[in-house]
Amino acid sequence: AQRVTQPEKLLSVFKGAPVELKCNYSYSGSPELFWYVQYSRQRLQLLLRHISRESIKGFTADLNKGETSFHLKKPFAQEEDSAMYYCALSGVQGAQKLVFGQGTRLTINP
């Protein structure tokens, strides 16, 4: 079965510390991976996608097919990074849908 696993429901780090949100997936084909973010009182929105190989708001994520992971990283966390983060997978047997993980609530402490 195609699945996205985010093992941490809650993650708390101090401002300025590095942060890593873990994401593992299960899929036999060539996946497309995304990170979506929901800030307080805002809509769920795309943060970044692996195919773009971009850095957004200081966040990066590398697709590791060997480990079937797509962890989200930022070297120096900021208070405005506090939000709910969802990892998502598409390309599921050609279906046009995103399969989401359960999300990680990131809190950056001052």
Next chain:
Amino acid sequence: GAGVSQSPSNKVTEKGKDVELRCDPISGHTALYWYRQRLGQGLEFLIYFQGNSAPDKSGLPSDRFSAERTGESVSTLTIQRTQQEDSAVYLCASSLVTLSTGELFFGEGSRLTVL
């Protein structure tokens, strides 16, 4: 408005009643998605529209759930004979093209509470 619009934002209903949730996608977006998010859970895919047709209904949890889309625009998700386990936030999203090349733009959701 420029974004995906959903109504109602909140709906409280009694068990056994029918409810309709509406989604207005971004103008020109051909793909439309419905997801469900139960408390403490991730987003659960329900159904996807390309234009007015629904090539993937695999996520609809039971025959009490149905959805339609007209004019390649507005979509309605209908839940008949609601049950308490239907309580959730129902999210709608649209995209300009199908998912593999585009991103999803989400609405604010409709929070359904079944008493």
